[in-house]
Amino acid sequence: MLPSLEEISRKRRILGLTQKELARLAGVSQSLIAKLESGKIDSSYTKVKAIFDALEQLEIKREIQVKEVLHNNVIGVHKNAFVTEAVQLMKNHGYSQLPVFEGERVVGSVSEKTILNQILNGKDLAQISMLTTSEIMEEVFPQVGEDTPLSLISSVLQLYPAVLVSKKGKVIGIVTKADLLKMLP
Numbered sequence: 001m002l003p004s005l006e007e008i009s010r011k012r013r014i015l016g017l018t019q020k021e022l023a024r025l026a027g028v029s030q031s032l033i034a035k036l037e038s039g040k041i042d043s044s045y046t047k048v049k050a051i052f053d054a055l056e057q058l059e060i061k062r063e064i065q066v067k068e069v070l071h072n073n074v075i076g077v078h079k080n081a082f083v084t085e086a087v088q089l090m091k092n093h094g095y096s097q098l099p100v101f102e103g104e105r106v107v108g109s110v111s112e113k114t115i116l117n118q119i120l121n122g123k124d125l126a127q128i129s130m131l132t133t134s135e136i137m138e139e140v141f142p143q144v145g146e147d148t149p150l151s152l153i154s155s156v157l158q159l160y161p162a163v164l165v166s167k168k169g170k171v172i173g174i175v176t177k178a179d180l181l182k183m184l185p
Contacts, residue, residue, distance in 0.1 A: 002045075002052055009037040011055045026054040066153060067146035069182070070165045070173030076101045077110065079134035083118075086110050086133050097161045099174070100137045106171060108137030111161055140164075146172065154180055 012022050012033075019037070023030040028047050035041040036048070076099040077086045086098055090112065097111035110133050118128045118136055128136075142156050143164045153163045157177050165173035 002048060005036050005039070005042075005048065008033070008048075008051055008055070011059070012037075015055065015058050017058070022051065022054060025058070026051040064150040065146065066144060066148045066150060066163075066165050066175060067173075069150065069179050070146070070175050071179070072173050074099065074164070074171055074174050076106075077133050078102070079107055079137065080132050082129060083110075083115060083131050083133060083136060084129045087115065095176075097141075097176070099141060099162070099164060099171070100133050104170060106140050106143075106164060108134070108139065109141050109162070110137050113161075114138055141174075143171070150180075 008022075012019070017025075019033040020030045023033045026033075026047075027050055032041075032043060032047065033051070036043055036051070075089055075093050075095060077089055079100050079102050089098060090096060096113075097109060099106050100108040100110055114136055115128065118131070119125070141160055141162045141164045143166045144153055144156075146165050146167055148165075153175060156163055157175070157180060162174055162176045164171050165175065
């Protein structure tokens, strides 16, 4: 179902477009845009849909994409590394979570929460430090492409502490909740 015709004018103005520019992008006449915005005519579904499609494409293009906020240097830990190594990496880099790798392939994740849960489950620190990350790791962080809109991953980050960014199957970056906070003015 299409939005109401009043949305055309509102969205056009938000995007900073003239009626003529929108008409060119949608493949319709400028006079049609003017008449729709003034409420003088009701147009065919096909033409109105073309206008809304053009507006939507512009909104998507102008939206911030993941590639603009990702960290290119992904710090991770090998699945056979001891938990103490993962803790040391987190301390050294100021991270609270890390992806777990086997070669270049991500096989899980480990976080401060993961390690603290081991303590809360009754294991002593010496016992935990001798575990490998594969023995305590959790599921892999979700992965998205670098062109994914930031609005999409913001909802994913409500469920996961991080999102990995991949290109052609290879991890090229990471975005965390802290990165979203950095976007605030």
